[in-house]
Amino acid sequence: MNNKQLLQNLIKNMLLAIPVGIGIGMIEALFGNILNAILKFRVPYHMFLTPLLPLGGLLITWIYYHYSKLSLKGMTLVFEAGQQKRDTIPLILIPIVMLSTWITHICGGSAGREGVAVQIGATFSNFVSRKFHLPEKGHTMLITGMAAGFAGLFQTPLTAVFFAMEVLISGYMDYEAILPAFIGAGSACLTSHYLGINKFEMKIDASINIYDLKTLAILVLLGIIFGIAGRLFAYTLENAKALFAEKIENPFIRIAACSIPLAVIMFITAGRYSGLGSNLVSAAFTNGTVYPWDWLMKLLLTVLTLGIGFQGGEVTPLFTIGTTLGYIVGSLLGISPVLTAALGYSAVFGSGTNTIIAPMLIGMEIFGTANMPAFVIVCAIAYAINGNTSIYAAQQNASILKKAM
Numbered sequence: 001m002n003n004k005q006l007l008q009n010l011i012k013n014m015l016l017a018i019p020v021g022i023g024i025g026m027i028e029a030l031f032g033n034i035l036n037a038i039l040k041f042r043v044p045y046h047m048f049l050t051p052l053l054p055l056g057g058l059l060i061t062w063i064y065y066h067y068s069k070l071s072l073k074g075m076t077l078v079f080e081a082g083q084q085k086r087d088t089i090p091l092i093l094i095p096i097v098m099l100s101t102w103i104t105h106i107c108g109g110s111a112g113r114e115g116v117a118v119q120i121g122a123t124f125s126n127f128v129s130r131k132f133h134l135p136e137k138g139h140t141m142l143i144t145g146m147a148a149g150f151a152g153l154f155q156t157p158l159t160a161v162f163f164a165m166e167v168l169i170s171g172y173m174d175y176e177a178i179l180p181a182f183i184g185a186g187s188a189c190l191t192s193h194y195l196g197i198n199k200f201e202m203k204i205d206a207s208i209n210i211y212d213l214k215t216l217a218i219l220v221l222l223g224i225i226f227g228i229a230g231r232l233f234a235y236t237l238e239n240a241k242a243l244f245a246e247k248i249e250n251p252f253i254r255i256a257a258c259s260i261p262l263a264v265i266m267f268i269t270a271g272r273y274s275g276l277g278s279n280l281v282s283a284a285f286t287n288g289t290v291y292p293w294d295w296l297m298k299l300l301l302t303v304l305t306l307g308i309g310f311q312g313g314e315v316t317p318l319f320t321i322g323t324t325l326g327y328i329v330g331s332l333l334g335i336s337p338v339l340t341a342a343l344g345y346s347a348v349f350g351s352g353t354n355t356i357i358a359p360m361l362i363g364m365e366i367f368g369t370a371n372m373p374a375f376v377i378v379c380a381i382a383y384a385i386n387g388n389t390s391i392y393a394a395q396q397n398a399s400i401l402k403k404a405m
Contacts, residue, residue, distance in 0.1 A: 006176075012132075013140045013180040020128050020141065021148045021187025024121045028152030028188060029195035031098050031120065035113060038106045039275050046271035049107055053263040056107035057255035060100045061309055065251070068092045074311075075115050078122040079394035082142050082168040089126045093119060100311035108266045108274040109305040110298065111312025113153060118164075118313075121149020121188070143168070143177040148188035155192070155199030156365040157185040163358035170354045170388060171398030201366050202285050206336035210373045218333055219343075219374055222326070223381025226344050229325055230351025230382060233299050233318060234389045240307035251309055258308040265301065273301045277320025284327040284341040295325035314391045315349060322348025339374075342367045346375055347382035354390040354397075356383040 042049055064072050071077070071093040080086045101116045125145020129138025143164045151160035161181045165173040193199070209215055248254035266274050273280075277298055284290050302317040326344025330337035342363065350359030356379060363375035388397050 009134075009140075010176065010179065013134070013144065013177075014183055016128060016132065016134075016141065017144050017148075017180040017183035018187050020125050020144060021152075021184035022191045024124050024145060024148040024184070025152040025188035025191025026195065027094065027120050027124065028117055028149060029192040029197050031101075031116065032113070032153050032192065032197045033195070034102060035105060038102055039278070042106055042108065042275065043271065046108055046274065047267065050263050050267045050271065050274070053107045053109065053266070054256045054259040056103045056109075057259045057308070057310060058252060060103050060311060061251050061255050063096055063100060068096055071096050074119060075392055076394040078119060078142075078146065079168060079392060079396075081122065081126055082139065082146075083394075083396060084139065088130065089123045091123060091127050093123050097311060101313075104305070104310040104312050105275050107263075108271055109262070109310045109312065110266075110273050110275065110277070110301040110317065111305050111310060111314075112276060112302075112316030112318075113313045114150060114315035115313030116311070117149040117153040118146050119149070121145040121147070121152070124149075125184075139174065140177040140180055143174065144180045144184035147181040148184040151185035152188035152192040153197065155189055155197060156362055157182070157189045159358050159362040159365055160185045160189075162361055163353070163355060166355040166358055167353055167392065167395065169396045169398050170390065199366075200281075202342070204336075204339055204342050204367050204371060206339040207370055208335070208339060208374050210377065215335075216377075218335060219377045220381055221333075222329065222340060222343055223347060223378040224385055225325070225329060226322060226347035226378060227351045227382035227385025229295070229299075229321060229344075230318065230348045230353075231386050231389045233303070233314075233321060233348075233352050234354075234386075234391045236299070236303050237306060237314065237391055238393055240303045244307050244309075255309040258304070262301070262304050262308070269297070273297050276316045280320050281323045281345070284323045285338060290324050290327045292328050295321045295328070298324065315353065318349045318352040318391075319345050322346070339371065342371075343374060343378045347378045350379045351382040351386040352391050354383070354386055354388060354392075354395060356380060359383075 077089045104111050122145045125141045129141040146164035147160040151157040322344035323341045327337045327341040330340025346359040346363035359379045
């Protein structure tokens with residue numbers, strides 16, 4: 001492909017990124033606003049809604065098997081399209097994954113929302129790229145859609161762009177997609193914000209001196225701890241899914257039977273670990289009550305929820321795990337637990353997703369730039385400790401691919 005064709009494709013992708021971003025932003029606003037309403041509704045009625053988890057699980061399974069069994073692959077479909085292993089992501093995935101995630105949350109399962117956001121964005125942009133016959137199977141537009149999906153829900157466009165570019169193949173980024181992705185993410189972010197989606201952000205008053213050797217040693221230790229936590233979550237989730245599928249082959253029996261102990265735990269803990277985990281994040285940043293076991297309980301219950309077949313994302317629970325773990329570790333080390341909670345929020349996200357730039361940027365977009373050097377150090381170490389483990393089983397690694405060539 002010559003330079004003229006490359007320029008033409010870039011302009012075409014940039015122009016399409018605006019309506020694609022607006023369209024995705026509108027869908028994300030619908031999904032996010034209804035999800036927020038569900039989360040608010042569930043809190044006072046959790047005692048009545050949590051026992052419905054088995055029924056909710058059966059309904060989710062029936063929806064997928066009745067309307068689109070292929071859509072059960074979820075994020076794997078996105079990765080296969082991004083790695084040019086498939087041309088099409090079924091458009092029906094969008095309403096199915098939205099409805100299934102709403103059911104998971106209203107019944108009190110522990111799950112996130114980013115996976116849904118990215119699937120929505122990728123599916124919508126894949127549809128557009130096929131309609132406009134974009135070259136290279138619409139790879140650039142797929143990244144644009146993923147970035148728009150993430151930005152539309154989280155209101156962090158910089159993070160969204162680099163997350164979409166990094167996550168498909170760890171260690172490799174397609175810089176040809178950066179301008180369309182920025183435009184798509186910005187368009188989605190503005191659209192969904194106008195329609196009622198607000199950004200979570202927190203001002204951190206504490207600061208840290210990275211030139212102090214003791215402080216630097218603490219940051220290194222934090223990076224190691226957060227790297228292990230993200231790796232543990234990814235490893236446990238992957239193996240739990242495989243184990244449940246092997247031991248209970250029938251998906252209806254699997255989700256119904258395993259939902260019973262899950263519902264009992266959620267009922268006993270009064271919904272503390274249900275949903276996104278926003279209550280725990282809020283507690284960490286507002287001097288609320290954070291227990292030493294909160295991070296582990298959130299990890300295990302999210303693994304159980306997603307492992308048996310409920311729908312939702314993994315990134316928001318990673319934020320919660322990192323925040324609560326960081327808060328406890330900071331308290332033990334005698335430094336600002338709020339600051340270490342913020343570092344954990346970013347670094348565990350990076351470790352769990354096997355990305356390095358995106359977690360640094362989310363630290364800046366949510367917590368400000370004052371402690372950016374600390375975020376860079378901790379996130380970089382957490383990424384190194386991760387060892388190429390990821391919550392996304394279909395993620396490829398650039399170094400491994402090079403060796404295989």
